[in-house]
């Protein structure tokens with residue numbers, strides 16, 4: 194079974210053109226993957242909160258140091274990340290809002306960015322700054338080389 198997570202970002206429900214385009218795309222994908230299991234995350238009807246300070250601080254802490262308050266602050270982010278981890282493919286359908294993605298989709302990206310950070314191999318670390326070698330979050334340095342598998346996991350390039 195092929196698992197696909199469909200992220201929809203329009204607030205326009207079934208009137209949404211991007212959602213209708215996604216339905217057509219899903220029908221095409223199903224032709225190639227008949228055993229496709231699709232799970233839906235509708236950011237338009239249920240927008241995730243923009244990350245509050247408590248989430249940001251908790252995400253920067255070493256996991257071993259997090260207490261109940263930090264785990265509670267990360268709970269929604271963990272739910273969204275678990276959906277990503279369960280999927281082999283992700284389809285994002287979104288309108289453009291003011292030359293960018295809708296704020297609900299940006300909030301989802303901010304809430305799930307830790308998913309990518311977790312998957313980074315940690316071959317090296319940044320020599321300076323907050324992500325420096327002595328930092329507890331040194332492995333999150335975006336200056337370190339990243340495996341190309343990350344981007345291919347986040348897109349469905351074959352269908």
Ligand SMILES: Cc1cc2nc3c(=O)[nH]c(=O)nc-3n(C[C@H](O)[C@H](O)[C@H](O)COP(=O)(O)O)c2cc1C
Pocket residue numbers: 203204205208209210211212287288289290291292293
């Ligand atoms: C607040 C808002 C901002 C928009 N900004 C842009 C834009 O910057 N560029 C663009 O091409 N379309 C823009 N649009 C048009 C939408 O992207 C377009 O209508 C799209 O088809 C809506 O998708 P949906 O039907 O899935 O919601 C905007 C629409 C709204 C409501």
